[in-house]
Amino acid sequence: MRETPPTELQAPHSGHERHREPLGGELGPAVRDLVRIGDAWAGRPDLREAFFSGYGRQLTPPETERLALESALDAVSGIQFGATHDDPELVERGRRTLARLRADGKETP
Template identity: 50%
Template sequence: MQSAADGVEEHLREAGDRVTPAEQKLVRELAEQLRGLPPLPLAFIHGDAWDRNLLWSKDLGQAGWVDFERARFATAVQDFVLMACTTWADRPDLRAACLQGYGRDLTPGEQHALKCLAALHAVSCLVWGPTLDDPHVTACGRHTLNRLVEGVFA
């Protein structure tokens, strides 16, 4: 969490005018809040939980992850950031289903960390989307920042 918070200024600088002054202030505040969080549950995480890495088996009637090159031991909540910014963004039913399958809801500390990490992820998307000419990544960053500013990120 500390290293994520440490990178906020570089990401904001790289994002430039794609992030408004008000958004920059919010992102800085959320990054700073990461530093004060209590210890969070640890797990072996996938590390790249984009929907493109989740495959559905019709035969088994279940989903499975692929592409484990970023897998590592870390705070469990980190694996939910990408889903919270994409798949779950406007689908609380999918969030609930995912967490039911996970076997537990997020702790209050994890829920707050998810919001803070989503802000950092949004800025990262606004850096990498244009750099890679990937409108999907750019849109993810913009949508996430908009939700955070509006106070509807959950």
């Protein structure tokens, strides 16, 4: 039997679950949803802890690595898009993310 990918975010287990973005978007790892949320809790460990308390668990080491990778890709993409489309806030968010990743030695946002 062939497995079909789920159409929505699954309960948090391994972080390798895949989900479909609303409105027919692409499939991707569930941990990607945390990329932009991470900017909100940067420098606020209390917010990060509150989020993961509600999530029900901390990220696994592979999820943490994947989140760092997804964060870096999102940051570079945001800088490029923001510079091209005159969106200085997007450029700044991307730069903050890259600075945080460098300072933390790849730790997640």
